[in-house]
Amino acid sequence: MNIRLAKNDDDTGRCFPVMVQLRPHLTADDFIVRVKRQFQLSGYRLAYVEENGKIKAVAGFRITEMLFRGRFMYVDDLVTDATERSRGYGAALFDWLVEHAKTQKCEQFALDSGVHRSGAHRFYFTKRMEIVAYHFSLKLND
Numbered sequence: 001m002n003i004r005l006a007k008n009d010d011d012t013g014r015c016f017p018v019m020v021q022l023r024p025h026l027t028a029d030d031f032i033v034r035v036k037r038q039f040q041l042s043g044y045r046l047a048y049v050e051e052n053g054k055i056k057a058v059a060g061f062r063i064t065e066m067l068f069r070g071r072f073m074y075v076d077d078l079v080t081d082a083t084e085r086s087r088g089y090g091a092a093l094f095d096w097l098v099e100h101a102k103t104q105k106c107e108q109f110a111l112d113s114g115v116h117r118s119g120a121h122r123f124y125f126t127k128r129m130e131i132v133a134y135h136f137s138l139k140l141n142d
Contacts, residue, residue, distance in 0.1 A: 001056075001089070003096045006035075006046035015048050015058045022079035035060075044076065047097065049089045056081055056089040059097055063104050072108035073101035078120075094127055 006012045012035050016028045026034070038044035042062050049057040060077035075097060080090040101109050112135050113120050 001049055001051045001092060003047060003049050003093060006048060009036075011048070012036075012046060014055055015046055018048075018055050018058045018079055018081045019060070019077060021082055022077055038062075047093060047100070049093050051089075056084045056087075057093045059093050061097060063101070063106060069110070070107040071105060072110055073097065073104070073106045075109070075111035078111065090123065091127075094123075 004011070006015060009032050012032050013028060016026075016031050019031065020026055020028075023031075035044065035046060038060075042064065044060060044062045047059045047061065048055050057080040058077065059075055059079075061073055061075045063071065063073050065071045078090065078094065078097075080093075098109055111124075111129075113124065
């Protein structure tokens, strides 16, 4: 099992079939454009697990800083291919992200998870994550 950072459009495109399982509103072309734009604007990166030439899990993340949280890694997206779940790929990617955050001198590791994703929540609890805040949102375009 290899974990790598996407370095070009080919790597990014190969991540799409797994990412679209979490973000079904995206198209392949839109995905590459958004990843590039977010990389330029906020340092968004894609990490992926590959085994036998197939992408098994993908994570989108950024390292940023806030007054209340200090320097931290925020994981925007974390998904394992639905046909490959419970085989350790998500756990390996999660652990890689935590170690990467430490090497980048992050003080915290954070993510949001939809309230309906109970399976993901069980996974995060097994990884010793805690619920520390409510995330509020307001749609601006109806």
